[in-house]
Amino acid sequence: MGERDVGKVGATASGADGRSPSAAPSRPVDPRHTGRHVVLLKDGGSRAAAERLRNATGLRMSMSSDFDGRVRGAHTATGEGVMFERLGVALLHGDPDQVRALAKGAGARKLIVEPERIVRVSGPWDDPLADSEAATWGLQATRVASSRFSGQGVRVAILDTGIDLQHPDFAGRAIVSQSFVAGGTVADVFGHGTQCAGVACGPLNPGRPPRYGVAPDAEIYVGKVVGDDGSGTDGDVLAGIDWAVGNGCAVICMALGTTARQGEPHSQVYEQVAARSLAAGSVLVAAAGNQSQRPDTIVPVDHPADCPSILSVGAVDPHLGIAVFSNGGRNPDGGEVDIAAPGVAILSCWPGPALYQAASGTSMAAPHVAGILALLAEADPAARGQALRALLLRAASGLPLPAGDVGAGLAQAPQ
Amino acid sequence: MTDIVISYPSGRWRCVVRRVKVAVAIGEDAFGRIQQVAEACRQLGFEHESTLSGVGVLVGSAAADDVARLRTVPGVTAVEVERDLRHGRAPRPARA
Numbered sequence: 001m002g003e004r005d006v007g008k009v010g011a012t013a014s015g016a017d018g019r020s021p022s023a024a025p026s027r028p029v030d031p032r033h034t035g036r037h038v039v040l041l042k043d044g045g046s047r048a049a050a051e052r053l054r055n056a057t058g059l060r061m062s063m064s065s066d067f068d069g070r071v072r073g074a075h076t077a078t079g080e081g082v083m084f085e086r087l088g089v090a091l092l093h094g095d096p097d098q099v100r101a102l103a104k105g106a107g108a109r110k111l112i113v114e115p116e117r118i119v120r121v122s123g124p125w126d127d128p129l130a131d132s133e134a135a136t137w138g139l140q141a142t143r144v145a146s147s148r149f150s151g152q153g154v155r156v157a158i159l160d161t162g163i164d165l166q167h168p169d170f171a172g173r174a175i176v177s178q179s180f181v182a183g184g185t186v187a188d189v190f191g192h193g194t195q196c197a198g199v200a201c202g203p204l205n206p207g208r209p210p211r212y213g214v215a216p217d218a219e220i221y222v223g224k225v226v227g228d229d230g231s232g233t234d235g236d237v238l239a240g241i242d243w244a245v246g247n248g249c250a251v252i253c254m255a256l257g258t259t260a261r262q263g264e265p266h267s268q269v270y271e272q273v274a275a276r277s278l279a280a281g282s283v284l285v286a287a288a289g290n291q292s293q294r295p296d297t298i299v300p301v302d303h304p305a306d307c308p309s310i311l312s313v314g315a316v317d318p319h320l321g322i323a324v325f326s327n328g329g330r331n332p333d334g335g336e337v338d339i340a341a342p343g344v345a346i347l348s349c350w351p352g353p354a355l356y357q358a359a360s361g362t363s364m365a366a367p368h369v370a371g372i373l374a375l376l377a378e379a380d381p382a383a384r385g386q387a388l389r390a391l392l393l394r395a396a397s398g399l400p401l402p403a404g405d406v407g408a409g410l411a412q413a414p415q
Numbered sequence: 416m417t418d419i420v421i422s423y424p425s426g427r428w429r430c431v432v433r434r435v436k437v438a439v440a441i442g443e444d445a446f447g448r449i450q451q452v453a454e455a456c457r458q459l460g461f462e463h464e465s466t467l468s469g470v471g472v473l474v475g476s477a478a479a480d481d482v483a484r485l486r487t488v489p490g491v492t493a494v495e496v497e498r499d500l501r502h503g504r505a506p507r508p509a510r511a
Binding site: 160161190192226230231232233234235237238239241242243245246255256257258267268269272273276277280287289290302303304315323325343359360361362363364366 | 436438439440464465467468469470471472474492493494495497498499500501502503504505
């Protein structure tokens with residue numbers, strides 16, 4: 001505890017007034033405060049000091065040692081206080097007047113009283129990022145909004161549930177599309193593919209602000225590999241990869257996957273395919289998966305993101321903390337998360353008539369990374385495949401989070 | 416995964432052949448003869464549906480019991496049974 005005098009007993013203190021110790025404390029005016037107070041006793045936290053506090057405030061005092069070292073704030077009911085002997089600090093749960101009475105006591109100069117604050121686990125930015133009129137929080141956090149690159153001349157494949165080709169935000173864009181799902185067109189009934197295409201390659205000036213697309217001038221290749229029910233098979237996905245590589249896509253985004261069990265080795269087929277894709281100049285990006293329920297349960301990175309040659313993308317929230325659902329590096333040999341990107345409350349386009357919708361998931365993080373790869377590919381036309389992947393990882397901004405959760409850190413756009 | 420039931424006229428025999436969709440990865444050294452590798456796989460019961468020549472994969476189906484034998488074909492580096500994949504949206508309501 002610091003030596004600040006925030007909330008220190010002031011001149012308006014009324015002193016011990018004989019109120020009943022069970023009188024309810026006033027509601028705190030500041031929502032950051034609980035209504036209780038913490039008191040630093042400069043002479044330490046002895047039983048004698050607790051007795052002096054009792055005399056000054058009328059609160060029933062107990063010692064933390066009475067709770068066998070497991071005292072909690074909840075152990076203090078209204079009209080009570082507890083002394084943390086080793087810290088020389090007391091927690092008082094009384095009427096503010098009872099606490100202010102401390103100022104009247106002879107030992108007031110030996111005390112510092114502060115309102116008890118509500119604390120929470122925080123990311124590096126205490127104030128969460130928010131969508132602005134100009135750009136979503138995801139584009140701000142990744143510095144896309146200030147990038148001078150747009151993905152011009154770079155082909156980006158979105159292997160997903162298809163796309164709404166009639167969406168006004170894609171009007172005038174040359175979109176090459178192909179369905180790999182039996183009996184279907186590329187029309188996006190499910191909505192997910194349109195959303196992912198929007199995050200990766202949405203326009204600079206959408207029909208409704210803010211801007212949500214990372215690479216507005218990238219050439220869009222849509223491979224429908226997931227059916228209208230939101231599920232697909234390895235065979236269709238592999239066919240989509242083959243098509244995208246054959247079309248010279250520098251980036252292939254796969255915001256899909258299936259659960260990989262703890263200790264399960266990654267797919268040898270996908271690993272070979274991803275390695276060949278890299279050699280051919282295509283970087284495969286995949287969502288790490290959303291089955292975790294942090295902090296209690298962290299599920300291994302999904303298949304196929306768990307392959308070493310596929311970029312596995314975890315999700316962060318607007319506090320730049322790890323998203324509660326984001327899977328983590330629990331399996332060895334490729335099962336790590338390689339990089340992180342915004343994946344909570346991500347606004348993007350959606351098939352009509354809704355046209356726009358926010359969603360959460362590592363499938364919102366993966367297209368951020370796919371779009372940023374397109375920007376990097378434009379910035380360095382010689383960088384493709386492994387070189388492009390390395391550029392992305394080198395440019396990432398470190399996060400004070402476990403590497404197993406966020407890899408190299410937060411993806412960053414070139415400026 | 417498909418179960419094919421074969422019933423014999425006598426009614427004394429009934430055989431269930433479980434077929435699974437598989438992806439067969441071809442080694443770099445066999446890229447130039449991928450159709451020969453496919454033919455060798457077909458002779459082991461592989462029902463060949465498509466060739467992904469850009470990334471070196473054969474897609475098709477096989478009896479579950481034959482999957483291990485496919486791995487022994489020269490030029491084949493991995494054989495895996497297909498899994499179902501899903502979109503990667505979090506199973507929670509969106510927060511606008």
